[in-house]
Amino acid sequence: MTWSLHPKLSELTTEVGDLPLSRVLLENDSNYPWLILVPRMAGISELIDLDPNEQVQLLGEIDAASRALKAVATFEKLNIGALGNMVKQLHVHVIGRSSTDATWPKPVWGLAKPVPYEPEARNVLVKKLRHELKM
Numbered sequence: 597m598t599w600s601l602h603p604k605l606s607e608l609t610t611e612v613g614d615l616p617l618s619r620v621l622l623e624n625d626s627n628y629p630w631l632i633l634v635p636r637m638a639g640i641s642e643l644i645d646l647d648p649n650e651q652v653q654l655l656g657e658i659d660a661a662s663r664a665l666k667a668v669a670t671f672e673k674l675n676i677g678a679l680g681n682m683v684k685q686l687h688v689h690v691i692g693r694s695s696t697d698a699t700w701p702k703p704v705w706g707l708a709k710p711v712p713y714e715p716e717a718r719n720v721l722v723k724k725l726r727h728e729l730k731m
């Protein structure tokens with residue numbers, strides 16, 4: 597079985613690039629600074645599907661993505677989660693939250709209509725993220 601990105605994740609995001617284990621994606625919703633990390637391993641849906649070394653690798657990549665997001669965006673709180681209710685493929689959300697954002701203090705899912713990035717703003721943000729992640 598070969599790895600491929602779930603179509604829903606592909607549809608809703610822009611690729612930032614690849615870390616050793618994970619593909620980094622930018623959620624196309626300018627309401628929040630929001631990255632998604634997807635381990636490039638076929639057939640996994642849970643953190644426990646990764647072996648212990650892969651779990652440590654993923655945690656390190658979440659750390660790197662979190663620091664990169666913090667370097668390029670302004671927010672008060674960092675939310676990190678791997679839910680998978682809509683997309684079974686293992687993926688980890690790294691979301692910057694602020695008391696002034698569209699759904700604070702509620703969850704980001706399903707409450708505010710997504711506001712797509714303007715193409716130029718998205719491209720600038722992706723370039724900054726790639727620089728921070730050394731891609």
